[in-house]
Amino acid sequence: MSTARTIPPAPNGAAAGETPPPDALLAMYTTMLTMRRFDERVRDLSAAKAIPGYAHTYFGSEAIAAGVMAALRPDDWIASTYRCHGHAIAKGVALEAMAGELYGRTTGTAKGKGGSMHVSDFDVGMLGAFGIVAAGIPIALGAALTAMRKGTGQVAVAFFGDGAVHQGVFHEGAGLAMLWNAPVVLLCENNQYAEATAIEYHLNTSTIADMACAYAMPAERADGMDVVSAYAAARRAVERARTGGGPTLLELVSYRFSGQYEGDAQGYQPPEEIARWRERDPITTFERLAPERGISTEALARVADEVDRAVDAAFAAAERAPFPEPDDLFDDVYVSYP
Amino acid sequence: MAVQTFVQTVARTLMQEMRRDDRVVVLGQDVGKRGGVFLATEGLFDAFGPDRVIDTPLSEAAIIGAAIGMAVHGLRPVAEVQFSDYVFPGFDQLVSQAAKLRYRSGGSFHAPMVVRMPAGGGVKGGHHHSQNPETHFVHTPGLQVVYPSTPRDAQGTLRTAMRGEDPVVFLEPKRLYRAVKEEVSDDPDATLPVGKGVLRREGDDVVLISYGASMAETVQAAAALAQQGIEADVIDLRWLLPWDEELVLERVARVGRVVLVSEAPRTANLVSEVAATIAEEILDMLEAPPVRVTGFDTPYPYAQDRAYLPGVNRILYAVQQVLEY
Numbered sequence: 001m002s003t004a005r006t007i008p009p010a011p012n013g014a015a016a017g018e019t020p021p022p023d024a025l026l027a028m029y030t031t032m033l034t035m036r037r038f039d040e041r042v043r044d045l046s047a048a049k050a051i052p053g054y055a056h057t058y059f060g061s062e063a064i065a066a067g068v069m070a071a072l073r074p075d076d077w078i079a080s081t082y083r084c085h086g087h088a089i090a091k092g093v094a095l096e097a098m099a100g101e102l103y104g105r106t107t108g109t110a111k112g113k114g115g116s117m118h119v120s121d122f123d124v125g126m127l128g129a130f131g132i133v134a135a136g137i138p139i140a141l142g143a144a145l146t147a148m149r150k151g152t153g154q155v156a157v158a159f160f161g162d163g164a165v166h167q168g169v170f171h172e173g174a175g176l177a178m179l180w181n182a183p184v185v186l187l188c189e190n191n192q193y194a195e196a197t198a199i200e201y202h203l204n205t206s207t208i209a210d211m212a213c214a215y216a217m218p219a220e221r222a223d224g225m226d227v228v229s230a231y232a233a234a235r236r237a238v239e240r241a242r243t244g245g246g247p248t249l250l251e252l253v254s255y256r257f258s259g260q261y262e263g264d265a266q267g268y269q270p271p272e273e274i275a276r277w278r279e280r281d282p283i284t285t286f287e288r289l290a291p292e293r294g295i296s297t298e299a300l301a302r303v304a305d306e307v308d309r310a311v312d313a314a315f316a317a318a319e320r321a322p323f324p325e326p327d328d329l330f331d332d333v334y335v336s337y338p
Numbered sequence: 339m340a341v342q343t344f345v346q347t348v349a350r351t352l353m354q355e356m357r358r359d360d361r362v363v364v365l366g367q368d369v370g371k372r373g374g375v376f377l378a379t380e381g382l383f384d385a386f387g388p389d390r391v392i393d394t395p396l397s398e399a400a401i402i403g404a405a406i407g408m409a410v411h412g413l414r415p416v417a418e419v420q421f422s423d424y425v426f427p428g429f430d431q432l433v434s435q436a437a438k439l440r441y442r443s444g445g446s447f448h449a450p451m452v453v454r455m456p457a458g459g460g461v462k463g464g465h466h467h468s469q470n471p472e473t474h475f476v477h478t479p480g481l482q483v484v485y486p487s488t489p490r491d492a493q494g495t496l497r498t499a500m501r502g503e504d505p506v507v508f509l510e511p512k513r514l515y516r517a518v519k520e521e522v523s524d525d526p527d528a529t530l531p532v533g534k535g536v537l538r539r540e541g542d543d544v545v546l547i548s549y550g551a552s553m554a555e556t557v558q559a560a561a562a563l564a565q566q567g568i569e570a571d572v573i574d575l576r577w578l579l580p581w582d583e584e585l586v587l588e589r590v591a592r593v594g595r596v597v598l599v600s601e602a603p604r605t606a607n608l609v610s611e612v613a614a615t616i617a618e619e620i621l622d623m624l625e626a627p628p629v630r631v632t633g634f635d636t637p638y639p640y641a642q643d644r645a646y647l648p649g650v651n652r653i654l655y656a657v658q659q660v661l662e663y
Contacts, residue, residue, distance in 0.1 A: 082466075131464060131467055133424075166400075167397060168397075168427060194396060195396075196371070326642050329642040329645060
């Protein structure tokens, strides 16, 4: 039953559109590097069992969250997935609160009740990470409809992976988004693996973007390994949504350098395939292209220093933060309960 | 005799049943080439190929629904839902379709199928990877529900489930997947009867009743009680729908004191049903009110999961309550 299908090659390089100015680019680089350093710490702490439970790192897709968030306003909404660290960092969730959540401390975004897969922060427009695949899509739609009703001009972006397009809520969400012309971007982060299943074994169209035709929805497929490409594509989709043009299915193609979760032996990903994609690492790609984009190596080094310090400080604070009391588990089940 | 963990026993039993009956197919996310995220289907793909060991996309509604269609038309599907928390997108197919198929066709159709799912907490999985959904299923006439706690029981109950004619929800305690190894039968026809529990230990002072993942702590509590000279009867229900009313009533009537343990939330917990039945049937035989030790009526917490789970100390405290009543 499972025959491999041919998927067109991943787009490579920036799509048409202006390259942002150096300071904006440097901000995107800072975001990407923060994600990378944060998740390197998560990887090590997870291997050392200092962070319990399942941790899903974002290695390889940093350009997507950095590029998409750069195209958003601070008051726009995102819905994330269980692979949420990168999205949360890019949307502005405090590193200390994220590290605290991973450690299960009271300083965490969910006061330690959620863990790695459940980072949320409404103050920065992070609707939440959802441990159930595709669950955030209709919820982002709801946020978009609210913005539409209130006339705030806000946009909602639903992040999901390539595997999520086989869930009913993806299709239900896409259908209603188009029917109601909602200001929502359905953002497929195609890292080419639905857990252990490579995309050529699970997709029934040639691309994810192809699925949009069933809903008469505008769609685009772009390089998700280059932050400028991701930003440019996201900007087009976000502007469409913000100006009343309705939803877009945006497929950004990246590659999952890590396994599905930390500790996954990754035996199903051919080593030469990983090596080939590592050559397009979004962070080293950025560093290589930096001079021609008007960014000096000194500037990159300064960012690296700042990022290291910020990540160190966040984890150090989280390690010192108090554990919740057992009785705290009864808090926050309801707003009110007699 | 093979000595195996729970999860190895699941894989081996599936293998044996697939050899025995070529109508058996296995389907689910990454059950094939990967052998399942917990390796509960390891080896099946190499042995039987992609036509019988079917890797599916993440589509629980379609996985369970397709299993119904296969079952109705002559196959014997065993569907895997990777974590029991993922069953809810497929809930309609299981609860409204599979469970009611026979009834709504006046007995014309039936769906001999098994839906396996790792359940329960204790692995720091957070809200969406730790739930105990058994209450939803025992509240659904038309399904059978089983939640074994040991490798040997997994072998017997899974085989019974696969050879049965009705849809079975087969819950697997994921924190016990590799916790113990024990001898399992080499008899390829070793089965365990539907709806029958088992006495894990005999004693005259108090009856402890549990099932699934919480059996580990329940058995530990009984051992701790024995150190204090208190002898507990320990019942592992194994089957939750139907559950073994006869065994429960007989043992509880004999001893007169009972503590019921389950890590699912408290309200409408299966053990509440068991306690209510005890009260209805043999109230005059009781020396103390039944006491439940359960998870709390909250979502499953990440940091405080040890406080949430009914641990040995909470069980011992409950025993003290029923003994001192």
